[in-house]
Amino acid sequence: MDVVFYVSGKKVVEESFASLSEKIYEALVKVYPNKAVEDFEIQRKAATVSFVGTGLDVDIVPVIENPDKEGYGWQFDRFDGSKTETCAPCQIKFVKDRKDLDPDFRTLVRLAKRWRTNVECPLKSFHIELIMAHVLEVNGKDGSLEKRFRDFLLYIAESGLQEFITFPENSTVPAFTDPVVILDPVCDTNNVTSRITEDERKEIVRLADESWATANFASTGGDFDLWKELFGRAFKVEDAA
Template identity: 35%
Template sequence: MSRLHVDHADLVRFAEDKVNLPRDKAQEYRAQARRLREKLEGYLAEHPDFTLKKMMLSGSLAKGTALRSLNDIDVACYISGASAPSDIAALLEYLAERLRKAFPNFSPDQVQPQTYSVTASFRGSGLDVDVVPILYDSDPQWYGNLVSQEDGSFLKTSIPLHLEFAGKRKTAQPTHFAQIVRLAKYWTRIMKRERDGFRFKSFMVEMVLAHLADGGADFSDYPEALQHFFTYIARSDFRERIVFSDYYAPRTVGSFTEPVQIIDPVNAENNVCRLYTAQQADMIVEAALDAGDALDAALAAPTKQETVYYWQKIFGSSFQV
């Protein structure tokens, strides 16, 4: 295995230059979400009957796995009370109205219901905050019913437990777990651009890598870690069930009929791949096989030009050394 032309250090530089959300931007975005939350919390203190109970940063920014291309922030908003509607459209309008009351300095058009969330737009930064409602009934672990961004159904989840799950893997492999997640997500972004109909959502990427890490995979060498990721998808045909034991016993997981099965680590009844078809799974396997072959070729290439050519098959033309 040749590392003469492209090695781990080159992938580190590529990630810093092209893949990762810059640290100052991440801090700016987190501060913006924090100001939004603090303003809501101040309003709640003055209006104890208000049904919005908690606002929490979620998604890739909260987990530290955001890409440079990030253009919106995900925030979970816990809603409690018998007056909260269970109809999706009515719930989103209900949330939008109350956010406008909590943030009277926003003009009405800055808080707009979308299909499954409410978008709060900040004119200064141009950044959007997608506020996703979660119907909450005082569960101590903050379980509630989330509006799924995939199909609008209600889905039992706990944002704090999801963040804790990711945090455990990041603690076990500081820097490297989050970085490999970002590199793999960047690869999927390239595949979506190059392959018509390709789907591989970021949460699934994160769960595959968490499964590999739990099984003992060392992510400290990025070419090897990426090859491990591609090889697992190809070897398993992306049909191997993935289950975690952090918050429930794996034996309690029931049967699922979908071809791809990655079980939500905080909800044993939720297959996060339930909407993926066999054809879509096959596209992921094919892309992983091609990426693995390109990586092997890159590590064996005799010249720098040829090495970079094969790495660009994985990460696109932005990959330069």
């Protein structure tokens, strides 16, 4: 889960990942005074807060607000210091438009996120939403939930996540060297999967391939227990409704 913090009144040329991280760190300590310092882990573009009781990890993403472009701002890369333009409200609208277009989109994303959590797949929520949106664009919205979830897994397994994923909203496609490229639909220069390593890409593909085989067997054999292997022992049919 990502939470974007917009920092206003700051100049992007005067800030860095370190300075923003320090501001966010200080804010987190004030907001969560009872949490141990070790619970806050600075990552490449975010600070992660781990809630031990629920097992929930929240990525706190600091963004310097662009006063001339509503909703837009810049986030910094921890390693190379580069700035990436982003627009969280625009990304939310993109996903909402897909939900409005496809009544099952929300359910499919929920299933995919539950699968991700159960098998410990290193995909972020927004990655899943964009992959699902791409599969919707390619395959359409026909078919059962079971088939369409299998199609989501099959796309990852067959493509190896080595295809550039773009959307009609994108006007240009820059060159990227990252192992996985999913273009931000609201900002052509932002690869939202830039933090995924090559080893993680291979792991995601392996998990999707194995899970597709399980899901395919569960669908043809009607074995409900196999679905629990994908979604967890507590999964019920109503959870997919």
